[in-house]
Amino acid sequence: MLFNSIGFALFLPAVFVLHWFIAGKTVKGQNILLLVASYFFYANWDWRFLFLLLFSTALDYFSALKIESETRQRAKKTWLWISICINLGLLGVFKYYNFFALSLQDALATVGLSVSPLLLKIILPVGISFYTFHGLSYIIDTYQGRIKAERDFITYALFVSFFPLLVAGPIERATHLLPQLKTKRTFDYSNAINGLRQILWGLFKKVVIADNCAELANVTFNSHLHLSGSSLAMGAVFFAFQIYGDFSGYSDIAIGTARLFGIDLIRNFSFPYFSRNIAEFWRRWHISLTTWFRDYVYIPLGGSQNGRFAAIRNTFVIFIISGFWHGANLTFIAWGMLHALYFMPLLLTKTNRRYLTIVAPGKWLPGLKETVQILFTFSLVTFAWIFFRADSLTHAFKYISTIFSRTLFTVPSFYVAANAKITILLLAVFLIIEWQGREHQYAIEKLDTNFTKPVRIAFYYAIIAALFLFAGKNQQFIYFQF
Template sequence: MLFNSIQFALFLPVVFILYWFLARNSYRQQNILLLAASYFFYSCWDWRFLFLLLFSTLLDYAAGLQIAATDNHKLKKTWLWLSIGINLGFLGVFKYYNFFAQSFTQLLNGFGLEAHATTLGIILPVGISFYTFHGLSYIIDVYKDRIKPECNFIDYSLFVSFFPLLVAGPIERATHLLPQLKQKRTFNLDQAKDGLRQILWGLFKKVVIADMCAEYANLIFDHYDDYSGSSLFLGMLFFTFQIYGDFSGYTDIALGTARLFGIDLLRNFAYPYFSRDIAEFWRRWHISLSSWFRDYVYIPLGGSRVGTLKKVRNIFVIFLLSGFWHGAKFTFIVWGLLHALYFLPLLLTNNNRKNLDIVAAGRLLPSVKELVGMLTTFMLVGFAWIFFRAESMAHAYGYVGRMLSKSLFTAPDIPTKKIAVLTLVLTGIFFFVEWLGRENQYAIQKMGQTWKRPVRWALYYAIIIAICLFAGKDEQFIYFQF
């Protein structure tokens, strides 16, 4: 069930009505209803994997109780590693087994030893990387005494599988979400309106920006041998816009949907393409994942409070893990490696926490220095996206080599140029609106609040009309595959 589908457009109002009209008197009733809706939502993908989700939930729930119930440190650690090992074991089998089997076979063949990989003919359960990390953060926090174990199985299950965040995040923390699930939630009209505005903006990002850019990104990447360097450069830009509109659009819909039920989820994007350096980019892109690796990997390894060599090691560890988290492909690993290399000079010169404020705060235009920083960061990020999008390393190398040829300085030769120009114009308007709203949680959160009502509603209707005009593709969200 896609967020941009008719099925979800029918599902959401039904759950909303039942939630606020039949279950409004008790947060426990609300949680039971949301949990049932979440399991139904997940089973629409493949009901068989619902049992895997239930097992993972039960494992972490029981492990958390057992850790808290004993004063024996060894027993605590046993339950911790049992939970971590089984969860990562499932993730490894479904997501990484075939990759390692094939890579090991290729290594043996490279040494002249004839070998054949035994692979598993299984599909990747949707959202497994996200709900696995939900459970891991919970069990680690219980072990570290950052949070008390949750005794109510319904509440804990809802924390893991709340349907807006279940298949593509954000990666929630028990310290943030569980307290909200254990208190009565009353309907707040302003909060609901805010949620609807964020859903609307998320749908625009996905349906209008991401899906239109996807047509050209797919065309150019899939047939890169047929195009000039300048066209491949445009293909890089189209995918750079696509993945941002797609993933941040999903997040906006998820956060807006949760707000309809009186629940606030963690922010996952904060205008990352306006970043002035790579360190700032990673504070603004997929925030819940980057902060997860920071808190549960980088800091335990010593963070930046260790010697230079260990700091370098820690940076490479978290960026390579980030790449590998996205999938079992060398292209993702190289993508992470590139970002580690981008980040390293900032770390070694102690400039990685230089840009903590909002760019050009209180001003319409950035300074020349800010503009140069944003453009440089944007191009570095865009170049790395080539490896993220490529089907293989050979594909990525071929794409980069052809893009950086002399034909980079020729006119682009992509088909249906008028539609391509329209896509770029709409994307430019979109980023201008994002720029104007960069000091808010999402671009149109406060836009038009001081305008007269007819003018404000004209803006909303313009967005709705654009969504209706470009809807119909039912393109799956990119991060559903992770």
């Protein structure tokens, strides 16, 4: 069930009404209703994988109880590793088995050995990377004493499978979400309106920006052998905005939807394309995953506290793991390593913590220096996106070699030139709105306080009209494949 589908447009109001008017008398009733709705939502993708979700949930629920009840540290650690190994083992089988099997086949072929490994003909369960990381953070936090083991199975199961975040995040922490699920929620009109506003902006990002950019990016990457360097450069830019509009749009819809039920989810994007260096970009892009790797991988490895070499090693480790988390392809690992290389000058000069606030606060325009920094950082990020989007390393290198040819200085051309012009115009409008709202949680959050009621209503109608007039061809959310 896609967020931008008719099915979800019917599903969400029904759950909303049932939550507040039927099940809203007790927190137990609210949670049971949301859990049933979440399992129904997930079963709409493939009901068979619902059993895998239930198994993962039960595993972590009982493991946490055993960790808390055991008095011996060794026994606690045993239960911790049982949960970690089974969770990562399931993730590995579904997501990475075929990749490693084929990689082994290729490696043996280089030394003259021919093998035909058994390959699994299974599809990747939607959301498995996300709900696995939900469970792992809970288990680790329980083991480290940051949170008590949850004894109510319904509450814990809802934490793992709450439908707005189930298939593509944000990756929640038990310390943040579980306490909210244990407290009876009361309806807040202003919070619900804020949620609807964020859903609307998320839909605009997805349907108008991401889906239009996707059409142009797909044509460009699929026809890279027949296009000029300038066209390929523009194609990479279109993909940069496709993935941003797609994923941040999903996050906006998820966070806004949760607000309708009185639940606050952690922020996942903070205007990353207005970053002044690559470190700031990673503080603003996919925040829930970045902080997850920081807290559960980077810091346990020693972070930057054990000397410069350790800091460099740990930085490469988390970026390579981050790349591999996105998919079983060398292109994702190359993408992660490239970002690690980007990070090195900042790490070595200890300037990676320089920009902690949004650019040009309170100003209409950035200064010249800030403009150059933003454009340079965006160029680095967009270049790396080529590896992320490419089908293979060969595809990526051929694409890049064409960009850096004499045809880079020609006028870009596309098979769908009219769509390109409209999309560029839509991107310009989108960037203006994002820039004006960059100091808030999302671009149009403060629309109700910054503009009069007639202006607000006209703006909302304009967005709704754009959803119908400028909707791109419906594309699946990119992060569903991760």
